[in-house]
Amino acid sequence: MVVILNNLDDEPIHRICGEHGRRPDELIEILHTVQKEHGYLTDAALRTIAEALNISRAEIHGVVSFYHDFYRAQPARHILKICRAEACQAVGSDDLAAYAERKFATTMGDKGAGGQIGIEAVYCLGNCALGPAMLIDGKLHGRVTPERLDILAETDLSSGEARNG
Template sequence: MSRFEPWSEERTVEIVLEHQALEGPLMPILHALQHVFGHVPEEVVPVIARELNLSRAEVHGVVTFYHDFRRELPGKHVLKLCRAEACQSMGCERLVARAEDRLGVACGGTSADGRVTLEAVYCLGLCATAPSAMLNGRLVGRLDNTRLDQLLKEAQA
């Protein structure tokens, strides 16, 4: 059973109405939709545009600009690897390549068994303990091969 609700226009409108009074409601709406549906499906774009009196292009542009918004349902576990400058200087690209190799998927994809979605993120705020990662919302600093392998094992269990 999925931990996310299936997409529906009615639920989308409900979420939009809950947030539309906020100043600049589009980002909070998109985050709420992703929290409920697990991703931001293409079907939400015209609904949000209609409800907020925006163009579809405006909504689509925001959804596609920000890396944090997923277009597809994630795997059971989400592993985010930081690829910002501090983490790059400490060897994150080698760790990204290792994770991609171990999972058989490039960043942005989900393993064939549906267990792990691997995502790039561009700063987790752990620059002093770079390189860093996040597994299902849990931050991990001082990432090395051993720690990465432990995270992958945990996510694949």
């Protein structure tokens, strides 16, 4: 008996793999492209990529779990990434993170599971002189106080635009 694991839904993923020459060294770029087009990385998508690149699913899972920018479930509409590294901690990022958790009624590390707001920790955004630093949907902000976060929430999170990074 023949078991068909993949179906026509896999065609876009095979196309993306083909655009990258089905090269295993292009895995990260392929994962980013699949996630960009589909929102997150499903088990089926990872299985298809493994097949197309002729690599093991364990290898792919290792890469996906190592990089925090990959999502295994539908992420929140907006993603806040707050720097928790030393320079930002020294100027208040812990307080900012605690405030953000209260304000958005979520916890650090909760990617939002398809809700409105997800908050994640990052460790240095290269903006140390202007800490606390954070990204809102991929856009860098410096010297973010709780008061400034309130303002940014009004401008950046109420625009209706979805997450882009």
